[in-house]
Amino acid sequence: MDLGTIGGIAGGLVLLIATMWTGGDLGSFANLPSFLTTVGGTFAALFVAYPMSKLMGLGAITRHAIYKREDNPGEMIGMLVTFSEKARREGLLALEDDIDEVDDPFLKKGVQLVVDGTDPELVRSIMLTDLDKIEARHAMGKDIYDMAGLLAPAFGMIGTLIGLIQMLANLTDKASIGIGMGIALITTLYGAILSNLIFQPIAKKLESRNYDEILLKEIMLEGTLSIQSGDNPRIVKDKLTSFLPPSVRADVATEVS
Amino acid sequence: MDLGTIGGIAGGLVLLIATMWTGGDLGSFANLPSFLTTVGGTFAALFVAYPMSKLMGLGAITRHAIYKREDNPGEMIGMLVTFSEKARREGLLALEDDIDEVDDPFLKKGVQLVVDGTDPELVRSIMLTDLDKIEARHAMGKDIYDMAGLLAPAFGMIGTLIGLIQMLANLTDKASIGIGMGIALITTLYGAILSNLIFQPIAKKLESRNYDEILLKEIMLEGTLSIQSGDNPRIVKDKLTSFLPPSVRADVATEVS
Amino acid sequence: MDLGTIGGIAGGLVLLIATMWTGGDLGSFANLPSFLTTVGGTFAALFVAYPMSKLMGLGAITRHAIYKREDNPGEMIGMLVTFSEKARREGLLALEDDIDEVDDPFLKKGVQLVVDGTDPELVRSIMLTDLDKIEARHAMGKDIYDMAGLLAPAFGMIGTLIGLIQMLANLTDKASIGIGMGIALITTLYGAILSNLIFQPIAKKLESRNYDEILLKEIMLEGTLSIQSGDNPRIVKDKLTSFLPPSVRADVATEVS
């Protein structure tokens, strides 16, 4: 689990609530209608903006931001180099037995195509299409959070405008002006917190996660093609470790031998 | 029909109207001249910004955002794989009889070109041009809604400025200041709601719809070229299902056999 | 003539002036110094931002936004198909006589190169360079209006700041505060109207016009190359009509026979 996502949001909220507390009464910051306007408006607009099927997947996408995948590119490279050694020794068909060991469906499909003797150009084209569409689906998740990050402050401002207009219609009671104005500003505050502490940062984290996952899949793609073309296992390792930062390459070396 | 678009707009409006109601008199939020300034100004500027012919198509574009097309990429793949089996068994000319069954004009034209024995490079180039221009025309629809999403708050602000200047010219009547100010803010409120609940989200939904339609057409393009090059039907299926998310691929498998 | 550009601006202005009128005295919205600050400042900055030669062409560019070119891609395709039939029947040299009929200098040059027996790769490269630079020159026109759309509200705000500072230096005369403030806001209003009703929408319309013109030139380019490579006229028509929306293709069919 990635403590950063949950911890950052919790820490930020504690900090902001502490700031509210020091200044006096915490009650002036709690207003259910304001909360409903900001959150409800944002959700209503998201239903207009995205097909139901994509919004339904938002839970899975969010889990992606919270939990860190336990992918290990070094181990993956080790496996691919082992495959390449075996393929050179015993032929591509020998990899048939290893397909079941492969967990990742993307790599599984690639190795299966290679074992079936598919034309290399076709293998590349099929795997690239797959990669391309995975990236497009991930981008959609980020896009929803980005849009929420734009909508939340907008509906916060809409709530504030509604509060201001109500207040201005009843200026006779001077004592309540400050309070009315304060309530009006609360929706803007809610929108700003939702956008800057939750929605926009989660969109960014999804971008990072996507980058890591695509990197791993690029390694699988290059590895599969290298295995098929019968590259020297040393070259396969050189090729695949060049996807990693130098600091991590040493680990791969020891793992692979 | 996609309940999201209509339902989201309706739900959002109900929520905002409820918020207005709880604060007192709903009447302070209704102002016909303010509405006319925001909506009229936005439309006037759209007429400057886009050729009449493109604005005329706005109704059809909007229907696209409300109704969900009943496209089924899995079925399409099934049909293309069947075509590829037939073409391998009986030759490309045998597809002539199937052209009438094809509803989509893009695929119909592609299969026709293949049956006519057109050079593969030409088939690809013609279909790619077609795809490219479809995408450009769809992008125009999204662009109009994006522009409306920018213009509505701008004309909202213009209306508010007009109201403020009028109010400031008559500061003598102190009692009416609040009311004048409230009316001035209403155009900003209208502009913000139009932009954030309707125009911007519809632009986003059109983007999703366009993505889905282009994906389907890419499947048609790749399928047509695969059929022409005489690919193994199993490979055709592998190639085309790689356009779909893994969760949907199983369905294709059962449909196709 | 495109009524949209002129009509949209006129309609928008009428609407806004009507709104000003209903609120009372139209005179509070007329202020020559404010107008000069906004428009003069915008123009001064445009002279800094663009070479004189490009600003001199602004009249011609603006005319482009107002008048609709009477281009007819269907007719153009008809002409190109006719050329391709003639070239196949009588040879490329036979097109020499038709060059004079061609009005468009881009197509004229292309056909001349083909008749002269220029290498196809060279014809493509020369025509693509030409197309590329036409697009760059058009983009400049749009860019100037975009920049004006940014500058006008900025100078509007500068005028408002000047007005506010003047007012704040003379707070003694309380009666005039409101009036001074109103005058200060007028420059912001002028800037917002210029930007949102005129400059930004015209930039958008120029983008549409450019798209249409480039589309036509792409048809000419593809047509010329198809004629040179001796493609079957039926294929030439298929290739070129794929640039058009399906709804228009039927017209081409009847025109071409």
Add this chain to the structure above:
Amino acid sequence: MDLGTIGGIAGGLVLLIATMWTGGDLGSFANLPSFLTTVGGTFAALFVAYPMSKLMGLGAITRHAIYKREDNPGEMIGMLVTFSEKARREGLLALEDDIDEVDDPFLKKGVQLVVDGTDPELVRSIMLTDLDKIEARHAMGKDIYDMAGLLAPAFGMIGTLIGLIQMLANLTDKASIGIGMGIALITTLYGAILSNLIFQPIAKKLESRNYDEILLKEIMLEGTLSIQSGDNPRIVKDKLTSFLPPSVRADVATEVS
């Protein structure tokens, strides 16, 4: 010299100062500390943002915006066509004598490579790298002015915030509130003028200048490669004039003969 840059800035300043004057006392707009905060803050941040070496080149870059280069693409094309005629008549080596006449180091290097019998692919690659890096260095100049255009209003706002906080700490002296507020706004005014009349427009002009220079260098590149490949001088002229707007091409015709 390009009167536009200097003239536009001067004209804009005169206009704004006139507006300040008409409203009363010009003195309320002059405030040295405000000026220092805006300009000093912007410069301090630029030193953080760019390596010293790049900021040192800012003078040369600015001169680029003020002075118009006396480049003449028509003349350049004339020279290249003459070279191509000579090369076809007397061989590529004959161009050795003409290298000294070439002023531009980019073209000089290209012709030298051709005379030395360098492989055409290498000539293209070397010249393209050169062109690419020239463009990157120019983009840096524009980038600095763009950044200054963002920083100036930001530091203007920072100055205004400082002024407001100072004023709010001393609300007892009611008479000075207006004056304090006015002074606070002056930094925002300075920032807006610097950004919108000077920094942003100069960034735009540098973009234009860069476009013109790169266009000229593209002509040199294409010309050099055409000469090396022994293209017909008529073709060389056709190829190179396609970089120019049609209105200018006639001039080239007369110059070249």
Add this chain to the structure above:
Amino acid sequence: MDLGTIGGIAGGLVLLIATMWTGGDLGSFANLPSFLTTVGGTFAALFVAYPMSKLMGLGAITRHAIYKREDNPGEMIGMLVTFSEKARREGLLALEDDIDEVDDPFLKKGVQLVVDGTDPELVRSIMLTDLDKIEARHAMGKDIYDMAGLLAPAFGMIGTLIGLIQMLANLTDKASIGIGMGIALITTLYGAILSNLIFQPIAKKLESRNYDEILLKEIMLEGTLSIQSGDNPRIVKDKLTSFLPPSVRADVATEVS
């Protein structure tokens, strides 16, 4: 060390503090809770936005902005030309002895691949992947500072909203209104200074540093490939110096002989 980064921040702070001082009491600008809200909120959101591993690397990235690398592209070109001379005289294997002298791991790997007789296409592909991923990792560093530059003013505004709401809840004590308002504005001031003097400019400097480092690595890549393909050392030098600005090329000439 690059005095610009530290010096610019220090200079900017001194200037701003001086401005605060001249206006009266410096104490009205110091407020620990405001500082904690702005900085703490920004950091909390960064933990949500980026994986822990990437934030951990922020120290190293920042050092990159402060210290100037002592890279010398001219020297590097000299070394590569020497290598190319040796390789032509004594064969590629002779470079084995020089690998230990190479400090840069990117070039070391490249030369090792060449000495091992790896296929040129593979060398290019491995080095390009490496380069691509280096660039992506650097971009992440810039991205974190860019995000901080967006978050700081946002949390500044959130702090100001909290302060305003607190103040509006206690309007009875008129004397404290100004002071409360002043305190509220301090968080906006802190956010603006952090963003515009520190975060955004450092992001820009990292971009410059990245550009310089990638340029050096492009020279290494092109040099390695030129050496492998046995290019004439004179050509190698021409090729590699075209990456540098003309003003620096002369130095290379003297260094290389």
